[in-house]
Amino acid sequence: MITRKDITERNDRALLQAARDVLAEDGAHASVAAIAARAGIGIGSLYRRYKTKEELFQRLSVLSLDHWNEAAEQGLADPDPWMGLAAFVCGCVEFGQGSLGPIAGAIEVTQEMGAKSRRGDELFDELVRRAHEAGVLRRDVTAVDISLLIEQFGRSPVVDQLRKQGRDDLLPAAAEARRRLIAIALDGLRPGHDPLPGSPPGKELFTGRWSSQ
Amino acid sequence: MITRKDITERNDRALLQAARDVLAEDGAHASVAAIAARAGIGIGSLYRRYKTKEELFQRLSVLSLDHWNEAAEQGLADPDPWMGLAAFVCGCVEFGQGSLGPIAGAIEVTQEMGAKSRRGDELFDELVRRAHEAGVLRRDVTAVDISLLIEQFGRSPVVDQLRKQGRDDLLPAAAEARRRLIAIALDGLRPGHDPLPGSPPGKELFTGRWSSQ
DNA sequence: CAGTTGCGGAGTGATTCGCTCCGGCATGGT
DNA sequence: ACCATGCCGGAGCGAATCACTCCGCAACTG
Numbered sequence: 001m002i003t004r005k006d007i008t009e010r011n012d013r014a015l016l017q018a019a020r021d022v023l024a025e026d027g028a029h030a031s032v033a034a035i036a037a038r039a040g041i042g043i044g045s046l047y048r049r050y051k052t053k054e055e056l057f058q059r060l061s062v063l064s065l066d067h068w069n070e071a072a073e074q075g076l077a078d079p080d081p082w083m084g085l086a087a088f089v090c091g092c093v094e095f096g097q098g099s100l101g102p103i104a105g106a107i108e109v110t111q112e113m114g115a116k117s118r119r120g121d122e123l124f125d126e127l128v129r130r131a132h133e134a135g136v137l138r139r140d141v142t143a144v145d146i147s148l149l150i151e152q153f154g155r156s157p158v159v160d161q162l163r164k165q166g167r168d169d170l171l172p173a174a175a176e177a178r179r180r181l182i183a184i185a186l187d188g189l190r191p192g193h194d195p196l197p198g199s200p201p202g203k204e205l206f207t208g209r210w211s212s213q
Numbered sequence: 214m215i216t217r218k219d220i221t222e223r224n225d226r227a228l229l230q231a232a233r234d235v236l237a238e239d240g241a242h243a244s245v246a247a248i249a250a251r252a253g254i255g256i257g258s259l260y261r262r263y264k265t266k267e268e269l270f271q272r273l274s275v276l277s278l279d280h281w282n283e284a285a286e287q288g289l290a291d292p293d294p295w296m297g298l299a300a301f302v303c304g305c306v307e308f309g310q311g312s313l314g315p316i317a318g319a320i321e322v323t324q325e326m327g328a329k330s331r332r333g334d335e336l337f338d339e340l341v342r343r344a345h346e347a348g349v350l351r352r353d354v355t356a357v358d359i360s361l362l363i364e365q366f367g368r369s370p371v372v373d374q375l376r377k378q379g380r381d382d383l384l385p386a387a388a389e390a391r392r393r394l395i396a397i398a399l400d401g402l403r404p405g406h407d408p409l410p411g412s413p414p415g416k417e418l419f420t421g422r423w424s425s426q
Numbered sequence: 427c428a429g430t431t432g433c434g435g436a437g438t439g440a441t442t443c444g445c446t447c448c449g450g451c452a453t454g455g456t
Numbered sequence: 457a458c459c460a461t462g463c464c465g466g467a468g469c470g471a472a473t474c475a476c477t478c479c480g481c482a483a484c485t486g
Contacts, residue, residue, distance in 0.1 A: 011464095026240070026242070027239070027240060027242075027373075028377075029239070029240075029242045031442080031443065031444080032443085032444060032445080033442090033443080033444085036465095041464080041465080042464060042465035042466060043444095043445080043446095043465075043466070044446085044447085044448095044463090044464065044465055044466070045463080045464060045465070047444090047445065047446080048463080048464085052444085052445085053444065053445090098370065101370045101371075101373075101374055102370075102373075102374065104374065105374060105377060105378050141397065144390075145390070145393060145394070145397070148371055148390055148391075148394055149394055149397065151370050151371060152365070152366065152369070152370060152371075152391075152394055153365065154370060155368060155370065156365070157311065157314045157315075157364050157365060157367060157368065158314075158361055158364060158365075158418055158419075160240075160314075160315070161314055161315065161317070161318060162418075164241075164318060165318050170417060170418065173414065173415065173418060174414075174418055176410075176411035176412065176414070177357075177358070177361055177411070177414035177418055178361075178365075179410055179411060180358060180409045180410060180411055180413075180414070181358070181361055181362055181365055181398075183401075183409050183410055184354065184358070184362065184398060184401035184402060184409065185394075185397060185398045185401055186401065187400070187401035187406040187407075188396075188397035188398055188399065188400035188401030188402075189397060189401075190406075192405075193400040193403075194400075196393045196396050196397065197389075197392055197393060197396055198389035198390070198392060198393055199389065200393075201386060201387075201389070201390035201393070202386065204383060205371055205375075205383065205386060205387055205390055206371075221432080224433095242474095244473080244474065244475080245474085245475060245476080246473090246474085246475085249434095254433085254434080255433060255434035255435060256434075256435070256475095256476080256477095257432095257433065257434055257435070257476095257477085257478085257479095258432075258433060258434070260475090260476065260477080261432075261433085265475080265476085266475065266476090
């Protein structure tokens with residue numbers, strides 16, 4: 001039997017997913033009305049659950065950090081260093097990890113988020129270090145490079161535009177095409193290529209998470 | 214001697230470059246005021262040159278198509294099929310080709326744009342075909358894949374966020390890091406990798422240009 | 427010095443924003 | 457069957473921002 005509580009919980013999940021989607025499409029300009037509409041609920045219901053827009057974004061950030069850490073742990077659990085790293089990258093992109101960049105600088109960073117972020121950094125660094133030692137990741141690619149890659153693939157301009165055009169029928173094909181692009185980028189991470197141009201990026205460039213604060 | 218006309222021309226170039234930058238950052242929500250401010254000119258000056266926002270965007274689109282075609286011709290002029298293709302991709306990303314996606318569906322498409330776009334498609338297809346024949350591009354990567362890749366790298370979330378935080382000192386480092394990411398993706402295009410997941414994307418997915426209209 | 431030309435930005439109505447508040451309806455107890 | 461309860465959607469609010477206009481000022485010309 002479906003109770004009212006079930007509906008509330010389903011609405012909550014839909015809300016958070018919709019918030020990620022709309023954020024990925026509209027960036028920092030994402031409006032509360034758009035998020036509620038995408039989730040299929042009223043604005044009033046959204047504001048009953050979260051007092052302000054910022055509270056919703058903070059909740060989203062915490063969820064995002066949790067997902068990052070869980071994905072990193074699962075990646076480390078894989079005995080194959082390369083498969084573990086690749087699954088981590090794919091999981092983060094699919095989750096919409098990179099779509100939170102635009103709000104990272106706009107919300108207040110709590111102690112909880114700082115702690116989770118530091119933990120995530122450790123796990124991720126270990127994931128990359130293990131791949132380097134196994135020789136399955138090119139030496140000149142740093143952890144920050146991969147972080148930036150995840151953030152770069154956070155938004156999907158093709159999906160955004162098709163959605164804006166109302167071509168929902170093409171969305172699955174667009175998602176598949178995006179996975180192909182990610183596979184291409186992952187292949188570029190494997191050893192056997194020329195050195196990358198420029199100097200390795202510093203940690204301060206990766207702003208999607210909050211470990212520096 | 215610097216005449217008033219020189220200043221006008223410099224302002225015009227600055228305006229178009231600023232429009233590309235702001236479009237890349239803010240997407241379809243890019244405001245005329247933001248473009249004028251980035252270009253360092255007044256709003257009135259912008260509206261003296263372009264009657265409406267759409268007229269500016271149309272001019273930007275034509276310039277973008279011209280750049281695409283010139284870059285493709287230069288790529289074909291390179292005797293090395295791989296270097297020609299790589300230079301084309303880098304040139305398009307650097308120019309900000311992918312940043313025009315958000316407005317592609319919002320402006321009226323002129324006959325001129327359609328013709329230029331078709332010409333660009335031919336050149337680009339030839340560039341890809343040549344690389345395939347020379348065996349320097351993996352067989353399962355299509356021209357549409359590469360188009361989507363260019364569009365994917367059109368926006369730079371790292372640069373966007375640093376600019377929003379006012380960390381202009383880090384912008385050169387961010388641009389360099391982005392070039393490293395593109396180099397990684399380009400390496401992933403070379404032969405010797407596993408087949409890409411899913412089926413090859415169809416032309417209708419690439420909406421950055423207008424050849425289908 | 428008068429005339430002209432390109433310039434910046436305050437101002438305008440329309441739109442959109444985050445957010446509040448209330449009428450309506452499904453639910454559950456009696 | 458019937459009311460009481462509580463969650464739901466969306467109309468409505470002031471504030472902010474949008475695309476765009478208009479005008480006074482500064483710089484150049486003859």
